[in-house]
Amino acid sequence: MEHFDVIVIGGGSAGYAAARTVRETHQRVAIVDNSDELGGLCILRGCMPSKTLIYSAEVLHLAQNGRLFGLDIPSAKVDMPALHQRKTRMIDDFKSYRQEQLASDRFTLFRELGAFKDPKTLKLSTSGKEITADAFIIATGSVVNFPNIPGLELPGIWTSDDVLDLSELPESVIVLGGGVVACELAQFLHRAGSKVTQVQRSPHILKEESPEAAEVVMKAFREEGMDLHTGTKLGKIEKTDTGFSVEFMEGAESMRVEARHLVNALGRRPAIDNMNLKAAGVTLKPNGQIQVNEHQQTSNPKIYAAGDVCGPFEIVHIAIMQGETAARHATGRPADPVNLDTRTSVVFTDPQVASAGIPVEEAKARGMELIEAEYPFDDHGKSILMEAKHGYVKAWAERSSGRIVGAQCVGKDAGELIHALAVGISMGATAKDLLKVHWYHPTLSEIWSYPLEDIADGVS
Numbered sequence: 001m002e003h004f005d006v007i008v009i010g011g012g013s014a015g016y017a018a019a020r021t022v023r024e025t026h027q028r029v030a031i032v033d034n035s036d037e038l039g040g041l042c043i044l045r046g047c048m049p050s051k052t053l054i055y056s057a058e059v060l061h062l063a064q065n066g067r068l069f070g071l072d073i074p075s076a077k078v079d080m081p082a083l084h085q086r087k088t089r090m091i092d093d094f095k096s097y098r099q100e101q102l103a104s105d106r107f108t109l110f111r112e113l114g115a116f117k118d119p120k121t122l123k124l125s126t127s128g129k130e131i132t133a134d135a136f137i138i139a140t141g142s143v144v145n146f147p148n149i150p151g152l153e154l155p156g157i158w159t160s161d162d163v164l165d166l167s168e169l170p171e172s173v174i175v176l177g178g179g180v181v182a183c184e185l186a187q188f189l190h191r192a193g194s195k196v197t198q199v200q201r202s203p204h205i206l207k208e209e210s211p212e213a214a215e216v217v218m219k220a221f222r223e224e225g226m227d228l229h230t231g232t233k234l235g236k237i238e239k240t241d242t243g244f245s246v247e248f249m250e251g252a253e254s255m256r257v258e259a260r261h262l263v264n265a266l267g268r269r270p271a272i273d274n275m276n277l278k279a280a281g282v283t284l285k286p287n288g289q290i291q292v293n294e295h296q297q298t299s300n301p302k303i304y305a306a307g308d309v310c311g312p313f314e315i316v317h318i319a320i321m322q323g324e325t326a327a328r329h330a331t332g333r334p335a336d337p338v339n340l341d342t343r344t345s346v347v348f349t350d351p352q353v354a355s356a357g358i359p360v361e362e363a364k365a366r367g368m369e370l371i372e373a374e375y376p377f378d379d380h381g382k383s384i385l386m387e388a389k390h391g392y393v394k395a396w397a398e399r400s401s402g403r404i405v406g407a408q409c410v411g412k413d414a415g416e417l418i419h420a421l422a423v424g425i426s427m428g429a430t431a432k433d434l435l436k437v438h439w440y441h442p443t444l445s446e447i448w449s450y451p452l453e454d455i456a457d458g459v460s
Contacts (some may be wrong), residue, residue, distance in 0.1 A: 395451045
C-alpha cells in the first residue's frame with residue numbers, strides 16, 4: 001500500500017492549484033483523475049472554448065450590423081468548420097501546458113477512478129490498488145444535471161459539450177434553461193445563424209443575478225430575434241420525425257415548440273458519484289454539494305474539498321483560491337479563507353453582466369445602511385458611439401463611510417469594466433477615494449465616475 005502526504009482527487013483548475021500548492025512544501029503528492037482527457041472543465045469544455053466561440057459570434061454580429069457604424073459590409077456569415085478549428089487550436093494550446101504539468105514527475109498521477117474504502121484509504125477502480133494519505137483534497141468538479149423531466153433521457157439530446165464541439169451549423173435548436181451556460185450558448189447559436197428557442201422555468205433568465213440585470217439581457221435577446229420563453233412549467237419532451245418537441249405551460253397558455261436539436265442546459269451537479277463519500281465520513285449539503293468550513297475542510301478534518309463539488313459559487317478563480325486554501329491548511333501552513341465579500345462574477349452574454357462585492361440584498365440583510373447610485377449606458381458618450389446602449393452601472397456603499405461594498409455592470413465589456421470597482425472594493429476604498437482616479441474621457445470606464453459622484457455627495 002503506497003502512502004502520500006496528500007492525495008488530490010481531480011486534475012482540473014481546483015485540483016491542479018491544490019496539488020501545486022502542496023508541492024511547495026511536500027514531496028509525495030498524488031493526483032487521481034479518471035477523465036477521458038486531462039485538463040479540467042474550464043479548459044476543455046467550459047470557459048475557454050465557450051468564450052472563444054462567443055467572441056467570434058460577437059465579431060460576426062458587429063459585421064452584420066456594419067451599417068450602424070457607417071460601414072458597407074456586403075456579407076458576413078459563420079464558417080463553422082473554420083470556427084471549430086480555431087477553437088480546437090486555442091484549446092490545444094491551453095490544455096497541453098496543463099497536461100504536461102499534471103503528468104510531470106512532480107506528482108504521481110493515477111488515471112483511474114478513486115473511491116474511499118475508509119476515511120484514510122482510496123481504492124483505485126482499474127488496478128484495484130489501495131493508496132493512503134495524511135490528507136485528501138476532493139476537486140472532481142461537476143457534471144451535467146438531468147432533472148426529472150419526461151423525455152430528457154432520450155438519445156440525441158445535446159449538452160453544452162456537444163454545442164461547444166459543433167463543426168456544422170444546426171438549423172434550429174431548443175435550449176432548455178436560463179442560467180449562465182444556457183444564455184451564453186443560446187445567444188452564440190442565434191448569432192451564428194441557428195433558429196433558437198430558449199425555455200426557462202423561472203420568471204427571469206440569469207436568476208442568480210438581479211431582476212434588473214436579467215431584464216436588460218432579456219430585452220436584448222428579444223430585440224435580436226431570439227424566441228425566449230420565461231416563467232414556464234416544463235411538461236414533456238418527445239422525439240419527432242425531424243428532431244424534438246417540448247411541451248410547457250407559459251402562464252395559463254399551453255405551448256409546444258419544435259426544433260431539429262435540443263440542448264439540456266438545466267444546470268450542473270457535483271461529480272461525486274461512485275466515490276463512496278459515506279465511508280469517508282464526508283457530509284453533503286441539501287443541494288448535493290460537499291459541506292466544507294472556511295478552510296475547505298469537510299466533516300472529516302483530514303478530507304478537504306474545493307471547486308464545483310462544494311461551491312457555493314462555480315467560478316474558476318474561486319475554485320483555484322479554494323484549492324490553494326485547502327492545500328495550505330492541509331499541510332499545516334497559514335491559510336486565509338477565501339474572502340467571498342470581494343468576489344467577482346461575469347456572464348458573457350451581450351450585453352455582459354458583471355458584479356463585484358456583496359450583493360445589495362445580502363448587504364441589507366446584514367444590517368448595512370446603504371447608499372446606491374446608478375447610471376445608464378444610453379446616456380454615456382463612449383457607449384453611444386459604440387452603439388452599446390443596453391444596460392447600466394450601479395454601485396452601493398455604506399452610508400456612514402462611503403466605503404464601496406458592491407457594484408454591478410450590465411453592458412458592453414462589463415467583464416472588463418467591473419474590475420475597476422473590484423479593486424476598490426478589495427482595497428476598502430470609499431467613493432471619494434475612487435474619484436481621485438483620472439477617469440479618462442472618452443472611455444467606457446469613466447461611466448463609473450457618475451454613480452461614484454452621487455454616492456460621495458450622499459454620504460452622511
